[in-house]
Amino acid sequence: MIKEPITRRLRRPRNIFYGWWIAIIAASVDSLKHGTFNKGFTSYIIPLKAELGIGVAAISFAEMLGRMEGGLQGPLMGWATDRFGPRFILMFGGLTSGLGFILLSFTQNYLYFICVFVGLLSLGFRAGYNNATMPALNQWFRRHRGLAMGVAGMGTAIGGTFIAPLMGFLVLSAGWRPAALISGVVILVVVIPLSLLIRRDPESMGLRPDGDPIPEAEINIAAVLAGEGEDAGADRHGAAILHAGEPDFTAVEAMKTPTYWMLVLAVGMRNVVHSGTQFLLVPLVVWFLMGSGRTEGNAQPIAVAFVGVMSFSLLLMTPFVGWLGDRWSKQRISSACMIGGALSLLVLVNGAGHMWQVVAFVVLAAFSETANPLAWAIMGDFFGRRSYATLRGWQHLPDQFMSMSTPVWMGLIFDHTGSFKWALIPLVIIYCLAAIFYWLIPNPRTPARVRAYRAQGLGTEP
Numbered sequence: 001m002i003k004e005p006i007t008r009r010l011r012r013p014r015n016i017f018y019g020w021w022i023a024i025i026a027a028s029v030d031s032l033k034h035g036t037f038n039k040g041f042t043s044y045i046i047p048l049k050a051e052l053g054i055g056v057a058a059i060s061f062a063e064m065l066g067r068m069e070g071g072l073q074g075p076l077m078g079w080a081t082d083r084f085g086p087r088f089i090l091m092f093g094g095l096t097s098g099l100g101f102i103l104l105s106f107t108q109n110y111l112y113f114i115c116v117f118v119g120l121l122s123l124g125f126r127a128g129y130n131n132a133t134m135p136a137l138n139q140w141f142r143r144h145r146g147l148a149m150g151v152a153g154m155g156t157a158i159g160g161t162f163i164a165p166l167m168g169f170l171v172l173s174a175g176w177r178p179a180a181l182i183s184g185v186v187i188l189v190v191v192i193p194l195s196l197l198i199r200r201d202p203e204s205m206g207l208r209p210d211g212d213p214i215p216e217a218e219i220n221i222a223a224v225l226a227g228e229g230e231d232a233g234a235d236r237h238g239a240a241i242l243h244a245g246e247p248d249f250t251a252v253e254a255m256k257t258p259t260y261w262m263l264v265l266a267v268g269m270r271n272v273v274h275s276g277t278q279f280l281l282v283p284l285v286v287w288f289l290m291g292s293g294r295t296e297g298n299a300q301p302i303a304v305a306f307v308g309v310m311s312f313s314l315l316l317m318t319p320f321v322g323w324l325g326d327r328w329s330k331q332r333i334s335s336a337c338m339i340g341g342a343l344s345l346l347v348l349v350n351g352a353g354h355m356w357q358v359v360a361f362v363v364l365a366a367f368s369e370t371a372n373p374l375a376w377a378i379m380g381d382f383f384g385r386r387s388y389a390t391l392r393g394w395q396h397l398p399d400q401f402m403s404m405s406t407p408v409w410m411g412l413i414f415d416h417t418g419s420f421k422w423a424l425i426p427l428v429i430i431y432c433l434a435a436i437f438y439w440l441i442p443n444p445r446t447p448a449r450v451r452a453y454r455a456q457g458l459g460t461e462p
Contacts, residue, residue, distance in 0.1 A: 017211035019140030023151040025194050026133030030155025033129045035163020036183040042282040043168035043304055047176045052110050057411030062114050063279050064404045066122025071400030077127050078393015086132035087198040093128010094191030096120055101184030105177040135389035138380040139201035142209040146377040150322015153373030157318055160311020168304035248450050251387040259382055259444040264395050267375045268402040269434035273427045276406030287420050292353025306362050313366035321370040330378045331441045334371040338435035341368030342428045349424050382444050
């Protein structure tokens with residue numbers, strides 16, 4: 001049987017590039033993650049506090065342990081994503097987090113809550129979801145990486161705009177137990193089937209990043225590698241990356257650069273603020289609204305609604321900022337986002353409770369959140385595709401340890417003073433420091449190995 005010529009089999013597809021379907025899947029599963037957990041769980045805090053007879057700091061302690069767990073598991077899950085592919089990791093995350101929500105609905109005491117929150121919910125959400133989909137998108141896109149990750153980042157906004165308020169009002173009307181049970185069932189039914197549609201990289205489907213046509217020289221190398229066994233095939237991505245002119249860092253090479261650690265610190269400082277303000281978003285807004293004389297009962301539905309307003313603002317901004325990042329400096333745009341975040345918290349410091357201040361807070365906070373997908377695009381732009389998931393995994397270790405205590409000390413300040421004012425001021429300073437670090441991130445020096453390849457004419461576009 002005569003095989004079809006490789007140049008015909010690898011031609012540019014005429015239909016929609018499959019990478020965009022992966023971006024849509026990423027947005028879909030991330031919407032569930034953020035709608036039920038990242039932005040949705042904040043609605044559980046006040047009823048849990050009342051039913052279990054504990055303080056805000058005690059509930060935040062579970063989040064701290066979850067972030068500690070996320071940091072420790074980060075390198076392992078990053079390696080596993082590079083080794084086994086994002087499909088397996090996403091499926092694991094969906095199964096674990098879905099079961100976690102179902103079991104959460106049976107909570108009777110604080111110890112049980114801690115075990116389920118840390119052992120299943122936090123494990124699943126921090127192991128899978130965008131830790132699987134972002135590495136996949138980094139493989140599938142190069143020129144449109146910022147836009148693709150921006151599209152995936154819209155899941156954060158969609159989940160917060162529609163799912164989180166729905167869960168919040170379900171908590172208020174039916175109770176937090178039915179809300180948790182419904183969340184778990186929906187996650188199992190949606191995330192696991194969608195994970196089956198994820199593909200590791202475009203080469204696995206005879207394609208190239210962004211759907212570009214494959215140059216003849218690259219096709220010839222692929223054809224040679226295809227006949228040299230599995231080990232050669234494992235290096236095929238390295239050859240393709242060099243021909244595309246992309247950066248090609250191993251994990252060790254990347255972690256020896258100041259660029260990697262500057263990015264880790266910038267993202268880590270952003271997440272120091274994010275971890276506290278997002279987990280305690282409803283209590284934070286309730287406290288602020290009570291400054292104008294509202295009761296906690298009257299302020300809570302308004303706060304839940306503003307979770308949706310923030311996320312709708314993020315929905316509008318994220319794809320535009322991602323598109324902008326493909327054309328301008330992603331680092332400079334991220335720095336501007338951090339300044340927006342600092343301003344958002346300054347708006348709340350006086351505790352006056354005016355509605356216009358809440359609107360300004362959520363819009364500016366949403367702008368600061370658009371830096372999240374940009375950060376993962378920056379890492380791909382700097383270090384390429386070879387060890388992306390591993391690099392993200394190691395980034396999680398310092399990131400989670402930096403940010404894990406924020407909800408706890410914010411909760412302690414509130415439990416002892418009845419105010420978040422003195423928690424907001426240091427967070428403003430941290431946002432400003434993050435802006436400086438983003439601005440100063442240098443371009444990494446190309447590894448000697450890659451420079452040697454390019455000196456032989458192997459690392460340029462034909």
